[in-house]
Amino acid sequence: xxxxxxxxxxxxxxxxxxxxxxxxxxxxxxxxxxxxxxxxxxxxxxxxxxxxxxxxxxxxxxxxxxxxxxxxxxxxxxxxxxxxxxxxxxxxxxxxxxxxxxxxxxxxxxxxxxxxxxxxxxxxxxxxxxxxxxxxxxxxxxxxxxxxxxxxxxxxxxxxxxxxxxxxxxxxxxxxxxxxxxxxxxxxxxxxxxxxxxxxxxxxxxxxxxxxxxxxxxxxxxxxxxxxxxxxxxxxxxxxxxxxxxxxxxxxxxxxxxxxxxxxxxxxxxxxxxxxxxxxxxxxxxxxxxxxxxxxxxxxxxxxxxxxxxxxxxxxxxxxxxxxxxxxxxxxxxxxxxxxxxxxxxxxxxxxxxxxxxxxxxxxxxxxxxxxxxxxxxxxxxxxxxxxxxxxxxx
Amino acid sequence: xxxxxxxxxxxxxxxxxxxxxxxxxxxxxxxxxxxxxxxxxxxxxxxxxxxxxxxxxxxxxxxxxxxxxxxxxxxxxxxxxxxxxxxxxxxxxxxxxxxxxxxxxxxxxxxxxxxxxxxxxxxxxxxxxxxxxxxxxxxxxxx
Numbered sequence: 001x002x003x004x005x006x007x008x009x010x011x012x013x014x015x016x017x018x019x020x021x022x023x024x025x026x027x028x029x030x031x032x033x034x035x036x037x038x039x040x041x042x043x044x045x046x047x048x049x050x051x052x053x054x055x056x057x058x059x060x061x062x063x064x065x066x067x068x069x070x071x072x073x074x075x076x077x078x079x080x081x082x083x084x085x086x087x088x089x090x091x092x093x094x095x096x097x098x099x100x101x102x103x104x105x106x107x108x109x110x111x112x113x114x115x116x117x118x119x120x121x122x123x124x125x126x127x128x129x130x131x132x133x134x135x136x137x138x139x140x141x142x143x144x145x146x147x148x149x150x151x152x153x154x155x156x157x158x159x160x161x162x163x164x165x166x167x168x169x170x171x172x173x174x175x176x177x178x179x180x181x182x183x184x185x186x187x188x189x190x191x192x193x194x195x196x197x198x199x200x201x202x203x204x205x206x207x208x209x210x211x212x213x214x215x216x217x218x219x220x221x222x223x224x225x226x227x228x229x230x231x232x233x234x235x236x237x238x239x240x241x242x243x244x245x246x247x248x249x250x251x252x253x254x255x256x257x258x259x260x261x262x263x264x265x266x267x268x269x270x271x272x273x274x275x276x277x278x279x280x281x282x283x284x285x286x287x288x289x290x291x292x293x294x295x296x297x298x299x300x301x302x303x304x305x306x307x308x309x310x311x312x313x314x315x316x317x318x319x320x321x322x323x324x325x326x327x328x329x330x331x332x333x334x335x336x337x338x339x340x341x342x343x344x345x346x347x348x349x350x351x352x353x354x355x356x357x358x359x360x361x362x363x364x365x366x367x368x369x370x371x372x373x374x375x376x377x378x379x380x381x382x383x384x385x386x387x388x389x390x391x392x393x394x395x
Numbered sequence: 396x397x398x399x400x401x402x403x404x405x406x407x408x409x410x411x412x413x414x415x416x417x418x419x420x421x422x423x424x425x426x427x428x429x430x431x432x433x434x435x436x437x438x439x440x441x442x443x444x445x446x447x448x449x450x451x452x453x454x455x456x457x458x459x460x461x462x463x464x465x466x467x468x469x470x471x472x473x474x475x476x477x478x479x480x481x482x483x484x485x486x487x488x489x490x491x492x493x494x495x496x497x498x499x500x501x502x503x504x505x506x507x508x509x510x511x512x513x514x515x516x517x518x519x520x521x522x523x524x525x526x527x528x529x530x531x532x533x534x535x536x537x538x
Contacts, residue, residue, distance in 0.1 A: 303431055305455035306407070313408060322431060322455070331431070343428040379413045379459070381435040381451040382428050 002315040003361045007202075007293055008151050008179060008352035009319055013245065014204040020248035021206065024241035032238055033229065046238055049247035053211055056254040057196065058187035065212045065220070065230045066243050070178035070199030071102035072223065073212035076234070077174045077195040078106045078145055080221040082115055085142020092141045094171075096120045096128050096157075097337040099147050103176055104333070107145075120146075123339040126153055127286045130161035137169045144173045148180035148196075152321055152334040152350055153285030154294025156184065163192030172218055178202055178210075182253030183261075183291060194218050200246030203253045204354070209242035260355040265292040267353050267362050274366040278373055280386070282395045284338060284348065293353040298335070298344045300395045301383030302376040307349055310372040316365055321348040343382070344394050399456060400490035406460035411467050414449040421517065423509025426502050432458050434506040436466070440514055443474050450506070457489075457496040464488050465503035474514075477507055478526060 004012070028045045030038035047061070054061040067073045078093075085091060095107055097119040107117045118136050120128045133144055144166050149156045159175055166173035174195035177186060181196075182203025188196055194215045201207040214220045226235025253260070268290075272283060275297055284296040299307070304322030311318050321332025322345070330336070331345035340348075351365065377383040385391035399407070416437035426432040432454035439447035448470050450462040465485045469477040482500035486492045492500060512527045514520075 301453065303454050303458075306459060309404075309407065309456045341429075342431070346428070346431040379410065379451055380453040381424065381433050382453040384415075384451060 001361065001364050003357070003364055004317045005351040005353060005357065005361075005365065006317045006319050007354040008350065010201045010207065011204045011354055012356065013201075013206055014249055014252060016252055017205050017245040017249040021241040021245040024244050028240060032240065033227065042240055045244060046240055049240075049243045052247040052251050054213075056186070056250045057181075057213055058189050059213055060216065062231065063213055063216055065214060065234050066238060067197075067210045067212055067234060068208055068239075069210040070100075070176065070197050070202075071210075073197030073199075073210045074100070074102040074145075074174075074176050075106050076220070076223040077197060077212055077214070078103065078110070078143065079223060080219070081143035081145075081172050081174065081195070082110050082113075083221050084219050086115075088142070090140045090142035091115045092118065092138050094118045094120065094133060094136045094141060094144045094146075096122055096146050098122045098150055098153070098155075098334040099145070100151055100176055100178065103145055103147070122155075122337050125286055126284065126338045127155045127289060128157060130158045130165055133162050134165045134169075137165070137171055141169070141171050144171055146173075146175055148175045148177035148186075149184065149291045149294075150285065150334060151179045152332060153296045153338065154179075154291040155286035156180070156289040156291060158289070159193065160191040166194070167192040179291060182250055182257075183293065185254075185257060188213055188215070198250075200242065200249060203249050205246035205249030206242045209239055209246045211246070256355075261292045263355055264353050264357070267357055267359065268292060268295055270359070271295045271351060271353075271362050271365060274362075275369060278370050280393055280395045281373075282340075282344075284335065284340070295351040295353070297349050298340055298395060299347045299349065299373050300344050300393060301380050301386055302347045302373060304331075304346055304348050306376050307347070307372055310375065311368060314368045314372075316368055319350040319352070321350065322346045341394060398493065399460070400492075402464075402488070402490040403457060403460040403492065406463040406489065407456045410459055410463040412449050412463065412470065413451070415451065416447060416449050419449075419510075421510040421512075421514030423506050423511070423513055425505045425509055426454070428453060431455070432499065432502055434458065434462050434502050436462075436506040436510040438510045438514060440474065445469050445472055445474065445477055454499065454502075455496070457492050457499040458502065460489055461485055461492070461499045461503040462506070465500075465507060469507060474511060478511060480504060480507060 028042045030042035032043035032046045050061040120132045172194045178199045181198035196213040200209040224235045280300040304320030335345040419437040420440040421438040424435045435451045437449045448466045452462045482504040486500040515522045
């Protein structure tokens with residue numbers, strides 16, 4: 001059996017999204033900036049896609065800027081807010097310790113440029129509270145950037161409450177919603193979100209395309225200079241097929257949100273309940289405020305890459321935050337941020353589902369994972385020491 | 396292009412010599428759980444020959460494959476030969492390892508040397524200290 005359970009990494013494109021893209025190669029191939037009919041037809045398709053994305057987020061079409069993906073959107077939002085903050089002498093940014101690297105590494109660069117960054121602690125409940133944001137806001141805070149939902153452990157942050165606090169304090173609020181868009185209902189106006197990043201391939205759209213929502217009135221600075229595309233804020237001929245595919249996928253996701261959420265949440269809960277029966281393991285992430293499709297565990301005494309390879313041999317595609325899978329020597333910064341020590345952070349497993357998964361697939365995973373964990377523990381000197389009492393269990 | 400060679404995958408999926416030797420003549424452990432790799436080698440030695448060898452490994456695919464291959468390479472061999480086993484030879488026998496996984500073959504070499512050193516120490520056998528790396532302070536994971 002082949003089971004794809006790595007939908008937080010990327011998703012399979014939906015048939016509807018793929019079908020929507022094809023006319024953009026053969027019929028609407030014009031450049032939307034061209035004055036002739038072929039160009040203007042392409043522009044109409046582009047405008048429609050922008051309307052669709054705006055409708056899904058509860059904003060106006062003119063507030064949507066198409067980008068090459070989530071990372072670009074994050075970079076532009078953060079660098080822009082930093083630039084305009086610095087102009088007013090405000091050089092303090094608030095974020096969280098478990099952001100995606102697209103945010104954290106951008107913040108690292110800004111720190112070198114003289115900004116001060118406060119990363120909110122996420123150990124308690126594997127999440128942050130709006131109160132933490134409130135307490136961290138200063139006179140010179142120019143941006144709060146908190147992810148909507150964590151990509152590794154699935155915690156969903158209290159976005160509406162953070163939005164309300166930022167609005168009251170007059171601080172721009174950006175959220176990296178790459179894992180949330182298409183999976184959780186988003187209403188940028190009701191939630192007081194000033195800027196939001198999303199990525200097409202996380203909700204069954206194509207890769208290489210994303211969007212940045214920027215509330216009207218929030219100034220936006222270019223990351224890429226050139227032509228006047230995207231209201232002059234993002235140069236480069238629009239990737240129309242990808243934009244149209246993303247819009248179609250997002251529309252599907254939003255139209256079927258309730259049904260898909262129920263289905264995927266049931267599968268997720270079954271998977272969590274089954275894996276929790278394995279001794280000396282722990283669920284990572286917020287158990288209650290959690291992405292419908294995320295399952296993340298640490299298993300004591302084993303290493304994640306071996307776990308992944310054995311699961312792959314059984315047809316199961318999963319992910320791990322172990323050092324060996326990242327190519328670096330440290331395990332995932334997210335797992336360390338929630339307080340998992342190195343020894344157990346190496347033994348992590350993430351299974352991220354989609355509405356394409358079936359109950360039979362969950363049963364198959366639940367049969368495979370305990371066997372592989374046991375096989376690896378039986379050849380692990382760490383596990384032997386734990387069993388003999390020569391080492392203390394952490395989980 | 397797969398991450399690992401066929402030989403690595405074979406030794407990972409079907410590791411040789413996994414287990415423990417009770418009352419082993421030499422035992423060596425290198426690495427630590429913090430780094431994500433620990434290898435433990437058990438040796439049974441008779442007449443200066445390694446008559447049996449077992450390993451336990453906590454680590455990634457290449458760590459398990461390196462342990463398996465290294466134990467195969469010294470099984471039935473004189474101690475003298477086992478001392479000459481290099482990480483490069485282990486990696487070559489595995490048909491290569493990705494660059495960032497070469498330290499796994501280093502661990503295998505060090506684990507075997509550490510077990511042989513334990514055998515010498517236990518039996519009061521004189522040896523040249525320079526042939527053994529300082530595994531206590533090994534900093535392979537802090538490179």
